[in-house]
Amino acid sequence: MDFYLTEDELELKQMARELADKRIYPRALEMDEEGITPQDLIDECAELGYFGFTVPEEYGGLGMSATAFMGVLEEICAACAGFGIMLSVHNSLTCEILKLYGSEELKKKYLPVMATGEKIGAYCITEPDAGTDVASIKCTAVDKGDHYVLNGTKTFVTNACFAGVFIVFAKTDPEAKHKGISTLVVDAGSEGLSIGQPEKKCGIKASDTREINLNDVKVPKENLIGNLGDGFKMCVGILNSGRIGVSFQAIGIARAALNEAIKYSKERVQFGQAICNFQAIQWKLAEMATRIDAGRLLAYRAAQLKDQGKPCHRESSMAKLFCSQMANYVCNEAVQTHGGYGYIKEYPVERYFRDARVTELYEGTSEAQRMVIARDLLRE
């Protein structure tokens, strides 16, 4: 499974596993129940460079490949998927868009402080009436000479409460559809930017999700990422990154669930023997493990294509579609293997089951992935 990673990358993955096992996993239940992202764990990740994993060294990052980051992300998500998505959004979406499309000034200004974890990124696309249909966003950025004025509402913003940087997609030409969208960097604390209450979610409760409101927020002209009207195009490109990240999140959750199912089935005795002796349970474990491996291969393929700068649209969507469905399947079977114990919070599979669900929803629902894949198939 690890033939996609180099020796150095494997070592980084191993370090991440130790952090995940020793520091993150023991607090995952608390993070889930209280809905918190502990600052001291953020600090520990920052020390290891996890906030600038794929940021080039010249901007203070580790300069590692996306593939290497995925190895680390799987480990973190196996301990706590809610904590993992915070890192994933920060690296794969916010740092990534600045790295790929930001002006030299923007990169110099933001990447070094983001790479240290001093400023965490939030990525703001979705609105109450614009989910899968991204082009229909209503948030506006009006040109006022030397600055833009932003107005609108963004929902499901991950990292909202502690983010230092908000990447906001807004219409600079409300008449145009896709081509009227531009992307701006908004600093936390900007006048008119207000952060809503935390959303109560089914799972990934350790991640912070809120609505944000932009009310006449002034943004300097130089905070435009890429060209005017390129927002949609960039968004589509960056989403590949996000989708690969969610794939590895799903893999991490599924792997953890399988581990628990194996452990439990060996310990649980019914009818005079460990339940792992029953074919009904063995078949489940075999199917779970096979699907996880298949998912991991799909996801690494997509990550590697991305690192090679090759098109990976179809491959990212396939990885995301397969891995998210796989994780839901695996977690459901892990709960089922536990019987009643899988339904209560003392056993972590209850959390994995809730956490896995979101992987089929964000960064494009499974329906949106199928749309992408089908379009790509039909285009050729």
Place this chain on the structure above:
Amino acid sequence: MLEKRHQEYREKIRAFCLEKIEPLAATLDEEQRFHDEHMKPLTEMGLFSCLIPEEYGGQPVDTLSYIIAVEEASRVCGSTGITLAAHNSLGCFPILEFGTEEQRKKYLPRAAKGELIAFGLSEPDAGSDAGGTRTVAIKGNDGWVMNGSKCWITSATKAFATIATARTSEDPADRTITSFILEKDWSGYAVGKKENKLGLRGSDTAFLHFDDLKVPLENQLGEVGEGFKQALITLDGGRISIGAMALGLGQGALDVALKYASERVQFGKPISYNQAIQHRLADMATEIQAARLMIYEAAILKDAGAPFSRQSAMCKLYASEVATRAAASALTVLGSIGYLTGPYPVERMWRDVKLCEIGEGTSEIQRLVIARDLLKTMRTV
């Protein structure tokens, strides 16, 4: 397929549930609190005495009507659904079926007034393997002395009485099991820790502990050694009600998904215009209807006094898997908003329904029951 009286009964229960049960459902889940407010209206509606004859103060209906009531309650609140199912099918039924006249007179009128009766079969080390019961009751001159623990007890804190099974031999190798009616007020009877559950958070699930609990002779239920058989007969009926609970939750999820799909606009039109959504809704509705027919068939067989053990396992297996799929599918139709705890109930229903694949025999156990019956009878239809 339903007679007019069953249709009318459903309409009555549906209206009642929308008015009295649904408004609190989200709060109960969120606060993880029992539905005390529902007890009086449910009692008046006769829903705690569905199976109890009038002579014991009940408002009896046939099994099909009772099943419809569980279905409709679960359609808006799974926690209320399971309280009803456990009380009627697992609490009241064994007393009616296996109890003496004195026992019926003593317990059923209270049950009909909405005082809950629980059922204790599972133990930490005896889940699917109910025969592995470790709770033990030893007979003395003036009664039994019981020691042990029972887990996953629905309504454990609230119930005034519990039907519990115990081994009734001092020889650990002897697996003779007997049932007893226990009362909460007796010394030595303790309610343990409340479980923090994935779903059905408004239902009262906890451990029961028996520590030198003295059980009067007259509280033995049925004959010594009949406990395991009684439990299997009881579960045959109980499984229809868990099937009905799954059915209600699946139906409730479909209700929400259909409405949302017609209202949510993306790409300039309601998402219900997309085939991907239409086919999802069609699959949900089709599977739910098939599950409904299986559940009603089992209920009708039970009322007719015909064997229904295989049908009850089949309907529970199928309905719970269908409803789990339907709830997941509904959540998908809603997208990320469906993942939030409110404003839509599908996230709750999705968590609630998972229990239906576990409680009263996991899907694995249902398959075992069905396979055994197939192999024993060699009857394929």
